[in-house]
Amino acid sequence: MLTPYLEKTATDVCRSVCEAYGLHQAYFAEIIGPRRHYLVGCGEPTTEQPSQLALSERIAFFWCGELPPGQRDALRERLQGLAERLEDELGAPHAPSGVTAERPLRKEARNVMPDPLTPYGNRPMVTPIVNAVNYEYASFEVLRQITDGEIDGYTYHRDDNPTVREVEHNIAALEGAEDCIVCTTGMAACTMVYLTYLHAGDHLLLFHDTYGAHYKVSLILERMGIDITWMDADGAARIDEALRPNTRLIFLETPSNPLCKIIDLRQVREAADKVGAMVVADNTFATPYHQNPLEFGADLVVHSATKALGGHNDIMAGAIACSKAHYNELWFTRQAIGTTLDAYSAFLLNRGLKTFEVRAAAMAHNAQRVAEFLAGHPKVSRLSYPGLPSHPGHEVAQMQMSRGFGGMVSFDVGGNQDDAKEFINSLKLICHAVSLGATETLICIPYLTTMLYLPPERRTTFGVRENTVRLSLGIEPAEHILDDLKQALDAV
């Protein structure tokens, strides 16, 4: 009865078992017999009776059904005894000529890790880094189920990856979204949005007050026949005037980068509905700790997860939180163009998310303290933080943000760029670096950094000045940051 299976490998047996019992996966535990190894299997819960299957160098017994641990151990013992008897009946292990049974070249000899999440019910406390490019299909039936979308399964990294998928679920939860699609960078996320939803002849509404690289992307989009209007976030209340019947998408940031301007999301939603446009909000500055744009009518929420979600200056990633339907559309684009995040970065991003809320709270606390200090300082000629009642968007920010107003502050130092440079050169704790949302407090001059891609005249059209600095608060004690700012401003 066992003979037909003698040429089969362990993986073939797993496949046969899955196919025979309609299982998604079957797990096999290894038993070291006196002369060779045996595999004892445990499948997904089913009411089937126990059955046996065998394989070449090894012998597998398949038990259908989940057993309580005590019974499972008893079964193991019984099967081990049976294995020893069968070994006597079968004689010497079968092996290809010239290859010993101890060093088989068969598939099962490879060090293939079983799914670490489920055997015996113990689960790792961290998300495993699954660095696989491809996955061995359990059966043609499983292949069909994956490709027909009946089950979540993994086949090729550009399509999907379990480490990435885990982080997607976690970001979706933070944004109150049905799902989330994660990709290689924040700009990749923005570009995926444009590529997914815009067609030649569509009109795109962009705000000057968005991260500088959008300008570069806009040049590419124009080449592809997209019509683009740029407007100042200060005039967002009059957005109706900029919309057209063919406006397909409105992309905005609130608070904006770098001037922390506030846009009323509900107002934009109302205007967009009149022309059937989508509203996409970049929530990088606010973070989902303080603001969930989907609640206020945004269709998609974009993140540079490089920033506060990752939080440690050690990964680049992008994320789009959205409905399941949008996830499917964006997934198609990601799969097609290959902007899937690598598993190691996904792991680090997931690790960052574990402390995200405490970090976001600390950053906002520090930002509020710093903004209140800077508000009265004679060397600060202009200040923007939505948590200050003097900020023109404070009321709207109070309505759509909660638990604080984020960790970003921008201000002008003295009267010219040399003043700003002298101030930054005098800082001892705060780091002169781009990026934001990290554990360390970071400062930069947007005119020379994030806005550098824009032609000089465009850099200043919406309020950025040559001496404007952008401060991203970290999680250091507020007093240390305040002391550093005080002494550096004194030096100007």
Ligand SMILES: Cc1ncc(COP(=O)(O)O)c(C=O)c1O
């Ligand atoms: C608000 C905002 N959105 C998007 C991006 C782009 O993100 P990434 O650098 O991860 O591509 C940035 C980068 O600084 C940003 O500040």
